[in-house]
Amino acid sequence: MSDMRAVRYDEFGDIDVLRVEEVPDPVPGDGEVVVRLRAAGINPGEAGIRSGALAEVFPSTFPSGQGSDLAGVVEGVGDGVTRWRVGDEVLGYVDTRSSHAELVVVPSGQLVARPATVAWDVAGALHVAGATAYANIRDLDPRPGEVLVVSGAAGGVGSLAVQLAVERGATVVGLASERNHDWLRAHGVVPVAYGEGVEARVRDVAPDGVDAFLDTFGSGYVDLALALGAPSERVGTIIDFERAQQAGVLVLGRNDETTTADLAELTERIADGRLDLEVAATYPLEEVRDAFRQLEKRHTRGKIVLTA
Incomplete structure (x- = not known):
């Protein structure tokens, strides 16, 4: 052997x-x-x-x-x-x-x-990031006319999640460093710089409020989501499990929720250009x-x- x-x-x-x-x-x-x-x-x-x-x-x-x-x-x-x-x-x-x-x-x-x-x-x-993003967006269910905020919007999961949400017709606000803002704009996302003052910056671009929030980064974003007025049943995190339990928000995108059918659909979207994985x-x-x-x-x- x-x-x-x-x-x-x-x-x-x-x-x-x-x-x-x-x-x-x-x-x-x-x-x-x-x-x-x-x-x-x-x-x-x-x-x-x-x-x-x-x-x-x-x-x-x-x-x-x-x-x-x-x-x-x-x-x-x-x-x-x-x-x-x-x-x-x-x-x-x-x-x-x-x-x-x-x-x-x-x-x-x-x-x-x-x-x-x-x-x-x-x-x-593709699998981990794609299936996680797919499950996140399915569970948060952003709809046309709604505002979804995504932290870590240019990361592995975030970069796919924002595209899937834009495809559904939602207004997507992506929190990311400024070097990623052009990429986000090119994919239909409203970019906002993270860091001190982020709550005010989100309110500036979403003056009518936030309907849902996806946290792919941790480090306090669950609290930001609640401060922005997103209802707890439409706030989800893939990383801050302890704070999710304390705040009564969703833990999203676990592997037991993913299927090969999801992966096949994501692969098809990549193949025909509807989804971009960098x-x-x-x-x-x-x-x-x-x-x-x-x-x-x-x-x-x-x-x-x-x-x-």
Whole structure:
């Protein structure tokens, strides 16, 4: 049996606990497919799991791998798999923290075909951010004539969520650094700079009030949403779980709410140009530490992707 390269860590900790090592090639079981990775997105939640900050929500066993998003080429199929063949180009996800590796075992039902018009790096970064954004907008249900505010509006989840909300006809106010304002305007979003005075700036562009608020960043945005008058049942966060519980607002976009059908629809939107997922940077698998150093600065527009 040959060996592949995969990201591993043996304990909770900072970026330095990550390493790339050789491990035995995986073998597909019944209903599973082995995919040779071309690209895999990295996500803030993976950093939280690795650090131990999310241990109560997502417990770990060691040694641990990491990664959910993936895109690549089918290299092997297990018994009972009829939809996929060796050589098929696919994207999808795993729930086993294992996509940051050269070869990934994936349940066959968690893959969709990669259209030729969807670049590998985009395909490999789509699931977590895309499915989370899709669930957020579905649950908050912004409608024509309503105002939705999104914090972290140029980030991985935020940049997709604002586009989905604009498509529904809502007025979308995006909180982001000024260097991202042109990008937001080009996607139909009203940009507002975050930081001191943000409440007054939002009121200036939304004088009739705020109908819903999506927090993709944390750090006090749940309180801002309530101060702006958004009803608690239409305030949601994907990161500030403790404050959400205290304030009685929604925790949105959990993985158990996502489906392969959602991913297929998002892929179709990317393929035909209705949705734009920007890739900020790509790193080879061996540079996984550098990739997470950039991610954890929390100033990335779009996604950061590992390649193999």
